[in-house]
Amino acid sequence: GGITRSRIVIKDVAKNSDSARTLGISSPTPSSDALQTFLGLAGYYDLLVGSADVTAAFMATPLRTRNVVAKLPMSLTDQDGRSIYLHLKKALNGLRSASQEWTVFLTEIISVLGLSSDDIEPCLFSGRLKSGGMCLVMSYVDDILVAAESERDIELVLSLIGQKVVLK
Numbered sequence: 001g002g003i004t005r006s007r008i009v010i011k012d013v014a015k016n017s018d019s020a021r022t023l024g025i026s027s028p029t030p031s032s033d034a035l036q037t038f039l040g041l042a043g044y045y046d047l048l049v050g051s052a053d054v055t056a057a058f059m060a061t062p063l064r065t066r067n068v069v070a071k072l073p074m075s076l077t078d079q080d081g082r083s084i085y086l087h088l089k090k091a092l093n094g095l096r097s098a099s100q101e102w103t104v105f106l107t108e109i110i111s112v113l114g115l116s117s118d119d120i121e122p123c124l125f126s127g128r129l130k131s132g133g134m135c136l137v138m139s140y141v142d143d144i145l146v147a148a149e150s151e152r153d154i155e156l157v158l159s160l161i162g163q164k165v166v167l168k
Contacts (some may be wrong), residue, residue, distance in 0.1 A: 010070055010094040027099035030123040030138055038124060038138045042147040045134060050146045050154035055166040057142035058091040058098040061105045066097055099141055106139055109164050113157065129153055 030038075042049055054060070068088040078084055091098035103122055115125040115137055125137040133149035137157060144161065146154045158167060 010092040027096075027141070028103050028122045029099075030121060030140055034121045034124045034138065038136055038145065038147065041136060045149075047134065047136070047147040047149060048151060048154060050148075050151075050158060052144045052146075052158050052161070052167040054142040054144065054161075055168055057102050057165060058093050058095070060165040061091040061098065061102045063088055063091055063097075063101055065101060065104060068095065068097075102141070103139065105164075106144075106161070109161055110137055110157065113160065115157075129156065131156075 041047070068091075070086045070088055070092070072084040072086065074083070076084055088095075091101045095101075107117065107122075107125075110125055113127070113129055113135070115127040115129075115135060117123065117125045123139045125139075127135060129135050129148070131150070131153055133153050135149075135153055135157060136145075136147040138145045144158070144167075146157045148154045148157065161167060
């Protein structure tokens with residue numbers, strides 16, 4: 001009896017030919033301009049930079065913007081041979097809206113610190129922390145960069161995120 005691990009991945013099948021972009025669920029990722037801005041400001045203001053990786057980010061992300069129902073494979077049925085459907089409360093790998101849901105969730109987490117983003121660069125957050133220090137946060141799917149004036153401020157941001165998801 002050891003531990004068996006498995007990864008759940010969903011195949012998001014569209015009944016229509018609309019793309020994730022036209023459905024409004026495309027994955028937000030930072031542009032190269034956003035990364036250059038992040039690094040440029042960190043260098044100009046002599047900010048410290050820290051990083052973290054979110055373990056299983058999508059599976060920790062609550063689904064808040066959409067209702068998602070998943071049909072289990074045909075090999076898994078109920079006792080009467082009928083298909084089994086699951087109403088998902090959290091995102092899964094393979095779900096087209098998972099990355100967008102993660103960005104919404106991350107925004108909710110770090111907004112309490114006074115950091116915000118905009119529609120043009122939804123993965124680049126900026127603002128001043130309660131300490132008065134400048135802070136930048138950039139997310140690229142499950143990778144996070146934090147630039148701040150002190151290690152304490154970086155730890156504050158990562159600790160807050162780490163209260164909601166597992167960080168490496």
